Amino acid sequence: MFIHLERLPMIRYRVVLTLSLIFSAAVAAQTPAPAGDVAKGEEKTRMCEGCHGIEGWRTAYPEVYHVPKLGGQHAAYIVQALHEYKNGDRSHPSMRAIAASLTDQDIANLAAYYSQGGPKTQTAKK
């Protein structure tokens, strides 16, 4: 194939542009939710604290087990868990309904709040 020498910069430009688009798409796919706001996360916890704010609370449906402790959990994991409930990869009925009502920003805020360590007045305990 014959390439016009004067068109080389244009071809190079296109290659660079294409590669950048592919790269930015890959980065976007991996980018976690937006940065979380602890205070806004706390405002949203009204729908969470009835289970996750009570030490020893058990979920009763579809089977009985303790709801997980969340205080001090990694934010990235909480974000992942809420997205999995939202998209159906995790199936707990209440959590699916609640996660479906959350925006990506809500999820980031809640994760920021819950990752802050133990309850306000105490350090993590059993």
Add this chain to the structure above:
Amino acid sequence: MMTSLRASLLVVATLAVPALAGAADIVAGQAKVKEVCQACHGIDGNSPSPDYPKLGGQYPDYIQKALRDYKSGARKNPIMAGFAGTLTQKDIENVAAYYASQPAVLAPRY
């Protein structure tokens, strides 16, 4: 009357046996954790990587539920499906009991 009493006793016995057999072995759990879980979740469950949940002091029945769901595919995660798939029901109970027994790094949050 006697038959129904005997039937009740049988029911009680049937329920009690799995409960006894269900006593978890923390030492065996630790051995399994070293083999399967430690690389990501840490030996004490205080996972250093933000992508992997901390498990130290988590409720054992919740850990069991998570592992059973990974194993059955009810919870979809290719990494954990691979690991949970290698665990027996007994391993799951032991591993859960072991991580639950570790110093708590998690707490309910109000």
